[in-house]
Amino acid sequence: MKLSNMLRRATALRSGVAALALAAATVAVAGPAHAATTLVETGSSLLYPLFNLWVPAFTASHPGVQITTTSTGSGAGIAQSIKGLVQIGASDAYMADALVHHNPNMLNVPLAISSQAINYNLPGLGNAHIKLSGPILAGIYSGKITMWNAPAIRAANPGVNLPAHKIIPIHRVDGSGDTFLFTQYLSRSTPSWAHSVAYGTTVSWPAVEGGIGANGNSGMVSAAAANPYSVAYIGVSYAAAAAKAGLGVAALKNAEGQYVLPNAETVGAAAASVVTVTPPDERISMIFAHGKNAYPIANYEYAIVNAKQADATTAASLRTFLNWAVTDGNAPQFLDQVHFLPLPDAIKTLSKTQIAKIK
Amino acid sequence: MKFRPFRLSLLSLSLLIPAALCAVILFLLIYSAPAIGFNGLGFVTGVTWNLGNLYGDPVTARGFTVPAGADYGILVFVTGTLVSSFLAILIALPLSVGAAIFLAEAVPPRLRPVLSLLVELVAVVPSVVFGLWGIAVLIPLIGHYVSPSGNGYGLLSSSIVLALMITPIIATTLLDALMRVPKENRESAFGLGATHFEVVTKAMMPMVRTTLIGGVVLALGRALGETMAVAMVSGGALNILPTSLFSPISTIASFILTQLDSAQSDPTNMAVRSLAEIALALFIITLGVNTGAKLLTSGALNVRKRQS
Numbered sequence: 001m002k003l004s005n006m007l008r009r010a011t012a013l014r015s016g017v018a019a020l021a022l023a024a025a026t027v028a029v030a031g032p033a034h035a036a037t038t039l040v041e042t043g044s045s046l047l048y049p050l051f052n053l054w055v056p057a058f059t060a061s062h063p064g065v066q067i068t069t070t071s072t073g074s075g076a077g078i079a080q081s082i083k084g085l086v087q088i089g090a091s092d093a094y095m096a097d098a099l100v101h102h103n104p105n106m107l108n109v110p111l112a113i114s115s116q117a118i119n120y121n122l123p124g125l126g127n128a129h130i131k132l133s134g135p136i137l138a139g140i141y142s143g144k145i146t147m148w149n150a151p152a153i154r155a156a157n158p159g160v161n162l163p164a165h166k167i168i169p170i171h172r173v174d175g176s177g178d179t180f181l182f183t184q185y186l187s188r189s190t191p192s193w194a195h196s197v198a199y200g201t202t203v204s205w206p207a208v209e210g211g212i213g214a215n216g217n218s219g220m221v222s223a224a225a226a227n228p229y230s231v232a233y234i235g236v237s238y239a240a241a242a243a244k245a246g247l248g249v250a251a252l253k254n255a256e257g258q259y260v261l262p263n264a265e266t267v268g269a270a271a272a273s274v275v276t277v278t279p280p281d282e283r284i285s286m287i288f289a290h291g292k293n294a295y296p297i298a299n300y301e302y303a304i305v306n307a308k309q310a311d312a313t314t315a316a317s318l319r320t321f322l323n324w325a326v327t328d329g330n331a332p333q334f335l336d337q338v339h340f341l342p343l344p345d346a347i348k349t350l351s352k353t354q355i356a357k358i359k
Numbered sequence: 360m361k362f363r364p365f366r367l368s369l370l371s372l373s374l375l376i377p378a379a380l381c382a383v384i385l386f387l388l389i390y391s392a393p394a395i396g397f398n399g400l401g402f403v404t405g406v407t408w409n410l411g412n413l414y415g416d417p418v419t420a421r422g423f424t425v426p427a428g429a430d431y432g433i434l435v436f437v438t439g440t441l442v443s444s445f446l447a448i449l450i451a452l453p454l455s456v457g458a459a460i461f462l463a464e465a466v467p468p469r470l471r472p473v474l475s476l477l478v479e480l481v482a483v484v485p486s487v488v489f490g491l492w493g494i495a496v497l498i499p500l501i502g503h504y505v506s507p508s509g510n511g512y513g514l515l516s517s518s519i520v521l522a523l524m525i526t527p528i529i530a531t532t533l534l535d536a537l538m539r540v541p542k543e544n545r546e547s548a549f550g551l552g553a554t555h556f557e558v559v560t561k562a563m564m565p566m567v568r569t570t571l572i573g574g575v576v577l578a579l580g581r582a583l584g585e586t587m588a589v590a591m592v593s594g595g596a597l598n599i600l601p602t603s604l605f606s607p608i609s610t611i612a613s614f615i616l617t618q619l620d621s622a623q624s625d626p627t628n629m630a631v632r633s634l635a636e637i638a639l640a641l642f643i644i645t646l647g648v649n650t651g652a653k654l655l656t657s658g659a660l661n662v663r664k665r666q667s
Contacts, residue, residue, distance in 0.1 A: 076620035083623075096414040098626040168510065173595035173609075175621035198428070202621035204409035205597050212512055212607050213595020215617065222494065226502055228509050 036063075037317040042070045043077015043090035044177045045217040046114055046235030047301045051090065053334045058324055065317045071216055075175015075201040081304040082106060087318055089304035092116075092177025092235070093201050094283035105307045107354045108283050110300035111325050113341040115267045116181050117239060118297075119247040120231045121224050122148065122163065126248040129261060131156045132231075133253035134189025134288070134296070140231060141169045141186070142193070143208040148229060156253075166210060168230035170223050173213035175201040177299075178220075181287060182233040185297050188288035189253075221245055233297075236262055237338035254296040255288050266295035267341055275344045282350055300347075301340070307357045315358050322355045387639040394632035397423045398431050402636065405432020407598050410621060410630050417627045424627045431633040433640060438600055439608035440641070443514060443589065444582040447521035448575060454522070455529035456571075460559055462530075463537040475534055482527035490591035493520045498592060506605045512594030515604045520588050525578035532574030536567035569656045576652035583645055586612040611641045 041051060048071035055067045072080075074091035081089025082103050094108045118132060136152050139145035145152060149162040172179045183199035197203050205211065212230070214223040217238045224232040225245035234242055239249070251259040260266045270289040278284050288296045303322060309315035330342035343351065395402075397420075411426030418427045462475055493516055502511030540563050548562035564571075594607025595617065601608050615634050622630035 073620060075624060079620045079623035096624070096626075098413075098415075098417060099624060102626050166508070168508075171595075171597075173597075173617040175618075175624065198412045198415070200410070200413045200621075201624065202410055202413070202618065204407060204428075204430075207406075207597075207599035209599070209602070210508060210510060210607070211596070211599070212510065213597060213609070213617075215590065215595070223512065226498060226511055 036066045037313050038066045038068065039088060039314070039317060039321060040068050040086040041088040041090060042072050042080055042086045043088075043304070044074045044092050044301070045071040046074075046092050046116070046178055046237055047090040047111070048217075049237045050112065050301075050334060050338045050340060053337060054325060054329050057334070058321060058329070062320060062324075065321065067321065071218075073172070073174035073201075073216065074177030074180065077177075078201075078304050079175070081306060084306065084310070087305065087309070087314065088322075091302045091304050092299055093180035094285075094300075094302055095304065096200075100281075100283075107305050107307050107357060108281060109303045109305060109322060109326075109351050109354050110282050110343060110347055111303050111322070111351070112301045112330060112335060112343060113267065113271050113298060114301050115236045115262045115270075115295055115298040115339075116178055117234055117236055117242070117262050118231065118250040118252060119221075119224055119234045119242045120250060121228050121247055123228055125160070125162075126246055128160060129249060129251045130160065130162075131253070131259045132250045133259075134186055134193075137182075137231075138186045138190040138193040140167050141171070141208065141211075142197070142206040143211075146209075156259075163229065165229045168210050168212060168227050169208055170212045170214055170220060170227070170230050170232035171205050172215070172220065172233075174215050177201060178217065178233055178235050179203060181297050181299055184285060184287040185252075189255075189296070221247070237340065239339050252296050254294050255290050256292050256294075258292055260293060260295050262295050262297075262339075264341060266293055267298045270294040270296070270298035271341060271344065275346055278347060278350060280350060280353070282347070282354065300343075305358060307359065309358060312359070319355055319358050322358075323352060326351045326355075384642070387635055387642065391632050391636035391639055393423060394431070394629060394636045397421055397425065397629060398633065398636065402431060402433060402633075403437070403640070404434055405430065406434050406600060407432050408435065410618075410625060413621075413624055423629065425629045426625060426627060429629060431630075431636075433611070433637055435596060435598065435600055436609050436611045436614045436637065437640065437644070439514075439517075439593070439596065440583060440610040440612070440644070442601065443517045443521060443593075443608060443610060444579055446514070446518035447525060447582045448579055450518060450522035451526045451529060451578065452575070455526045455574075456533060458526070458530045459533035459537055462534050463563075464555070464559060475531070478527050478530050478534075480527075481523075482531065486524060486585060486588040487591075489520050489524055490588035493588065493592040501605075508605060510594070510605055510607075512592060513605045513607045514593075514601050516592040516594075517589050517608060517610070520592055521582045521585060524585065524588065525582050528578040528581060529571075529574040532577065533567060533571055536570035537563060540566050572652055572656050576649060579648055580645055583641065583648070584612055585610075586616050589613045590616055611637055 051069045055069060074093050077089035077091045078095060080086045146166055148167055149164045154162060180201045183203050187194035187199045212223055214220045217235050220232045220234045221238055221241050224230050224247050251261050253259050269291045270286045273289040273291045273294060274284055274286045286298050326343060326348050335342055407430050409428055409430040411429030413426055415427050417424050462471060466474055497516050498511030501516055502509055544562050545558055548558040589610050590613035593609060593613060596607040596609045615637055622634050
């Protein structure tokens, strides 16, 4: 019995190895069809749907360049771009000061203007656009507000029949630009959050009974859809998926005390407030921007790139792609599908100046 | 004389494996030494994991440069790993022992190779496939029908997914051992008038006890280190210990996976070194489990020798 088993397994092993070798040889022979420059992009799941719209259009008009895209979270985008593993690190968050000091060659290039929605799963109240504010959300995510019919939420939503049910706050577990945007909104609107948790692509989320961590924006949509009475922060490029899953969009309280929904007007107002004060390195936040109509969670979508590329051809392809992205790529046919806004002309000029530094 | 080069080359190749093990331990110890110094004992008992303010300036605390507010504690992940793995073994053990006994005793000999191959094939399925199945099928099932809070992510889902992955490991090891039990033991037990059940439980199972423990330890090792599948169904808990079967958890391996990129944006590098310290902790846990099993099996062997 043992011997025949051994023989059977030896034969199986040999044929397996032979098959593997044959496959490897085929791939090696068929491999490089023609030498094209490959650009690798990874990072923000918020920017990922837009990149997937850009890449086919760009490679159709520029056949010498291939671009691969993956969605891994802004933290991964920043880290891998710094290490040189990818050419383009997509991130909703600009690099921190300390990181910039350690890596002075890195550029933060805005490609578009995006925003983030606070979605909730309340059966029957999907179209009601529940009003929430920074302090309420800070209370929910720190465990101080546990029920949907808490006094603070009822005060903001007079006349809405809020259920007596525990709130399930959902956060991101991966290094996330969406976490950066959300926690910056909480920090700027709620001093107690700013002192205890602060903001970043990863934060130490306070212990909340039943709080769930999800991976990526798509993970946030699935987790929110699977858990009634949950609340999640989801990038606006996933608005269609969130709506399909039956999630409602909250109206957020901005710095002037107005409750606004994310749309072209409100996000545009937020962007307009920082256009004139954007510095040359373009690292600036428009969270909790001033303006009666400004949506409080809006941001530049950044491409984190190294100004010193490995070789001149890669640098040239990178410059071509990024210049295309901030001009042709900012056309409505791409941005409307993901609910982003185009960069104002002044910012396009600043971005192009930064792109020209890539060598 | 002719054998010396052969013996030497075999010796050097076989020493490569313990050398690799020592190299890994040494690397982890050296790389995480600053983190061990900074964290101290609070590392294992602390519930809070805080990378600190990565967007602020680093400060000096306890003699090390770290981000402001950095506080590394892994009790949540150690608890999640141990509880989910042991629960998985609890679920998998009756399934795999039952499957092995069924395949050894109750299946017609013509069908046995086919069915045992099917069991072996489950072990080959990549873990990410189990994770996807968990998200698509298991979590809605548990959320709708089992969980009181409607939440499917958590300890129970992770344990079930792990149990499905480790069942074939225990089952195939046990099946091989059962098939190797000498025919005389079975037939003499039947001859003494034992029922089929008594033959299996009293004449066959005691003989394969060592192999069973070995299989369970192998399975436990896989469960302790499983990253991808658990990351997808565990619910990613942070700073809170699990309180019930349906609480979200985090395991060590899945936590290192999800935290790594964020840790790399820490300019002081203390976060990555703390992740290496977590890896060291997982290594020590696995070492402890394997040593315990070794002691158990050698103890069992001694008992058997004395009886015969």
